[in-house]
Amino acid sequence: MAKVKKASESLTIMTNIVLPNETNSLRNLFGGELLAKMDRCASISAARHCERRVVTASVNHVSFNHPIPEGGVVVLESKVSRAFSTSMEVYVDVWLDDPINQKKIHTNEGIYTFVAVDEFNRPIPIPDMIPETEEEKLRHAAAIRRKELSLILSGRMKPLDSIELKKLFQEPEETKDSKKDKK
Numbered sequence: 467m468a469k470v471k472k473a474s475e476s477l478t479i480m481t482n483i484v485l486p487n488e489t490n491s492l493r494n495l496f497g498g499e500l501l502a503k504m505d506r507c508a509s510i511s512a513a514r515h516c517e518r519r520v521v522t523a524s525v526n527h528v529s530f531n532h533p534i535p536e537g538g539v540v541v542l543e544s545k546v547s548r549a550f551s552t553s554m555e556v557y558v559d560v561w562l563d564d565p566i567n568q569k570k571i572h573t574n575e576g577i578y579t580f581v582a583v584d585e586f587n588r589p590i591p592i593p594d595m596i597p598e599t600e601e602e603k604l605r606h607a608a609a610i611r612r613k614e615l616s617l618i619l620s621g622r623m624k625p626l627d628s629i630e631l632k633k634l635f636q637e638p639e640e641t642k643d644s645k646k647d648k649k
């Protein structure tokens with residue numbers, strides 16, 4: 467297995483048409499259906515990167531910016547944005563594609579964390595990942611902050627142990643001083 471892989475090697479594209487049984491009462495794609503599609507797409511990217519079985523460790527962020535109507539063509543594109551030791555972040559972009567008028571609207575994005583596991587479901591090391599495009603480089607650089615935030619929110623890291631986000635959780639000196647004054 468290669469020790470370093472490119473982000474583009476994990477690119478996964480899934481194209482689907484929205485069927486009536488996937489919609490909500492407004493006849494738009496139901497959010498939970500979209501989340502499942504995003505998880506499937508992202509997990510294939512993760513498996514392509516590490517060439518191993520993967521499990522979803524965390525769904526770090528999902529935004530719903532634009533509804534996707536029944537009959538719409540939905541395109542999901544995912545790529546690994548950063549590889550850590552045994553875990554990796556995967557970015558999923560979702561588009562509503564209008565093949566007749568040749569228009570594409572970016573409707574959603576999601577950020578997932580997957581962990582590569584062995585046959586006993588224990589985490590195992592994965593190849594590193596090199597970003598190449600500007601967007602890949604930006605997502606790669608910010609991924610370390612998102613990882614720390616996800617670990618803090620899931621109770622796996624103490625805020626003050628974080629390297630990138632420590633400041634967010636530290637009380638400013640002035641506040642500490644004003645508290646002392648009140649005592």
Ligand SMILES: CCCCCCCCCCCCCCCC(=O)SCCNC(=O)CCNC(=O)[C@H](O)C(C)(C)COP(=O)(O)OP(=O)(O)OC[C@H]1O[C@@H](n2cnc3c(N)ncnc32)[C@H](O)[C@@H]1OP(=O)(O)O
Nearest residue numbers: 509513514521522523524550551552553579581589616620
């Ligand atoms: C060749 C290819 C062709 C492709 C074609 C085949 C495609 C084939 C696709 C298969 C697709 C199946 C996709 C199923 C996707 C589900 O549906 S999985 C079901 C839902 N998920 C689960 O059940 C997972 C349950 N959780 C677990 O098993 C364990 O908690 C985990 C996730 C393995 C972690 O285990 P642990 O012992 O706690 O491990 P720990 O060492 O503490 O953490 C391991 C890493 O995870 C990170 N981590 C853990 N939790 C978090 C968190 N909340 N946030 C961020 N990072 C975290 C840690 O920081 C650490 O990262 P590294 O610094 O090592 O990189």
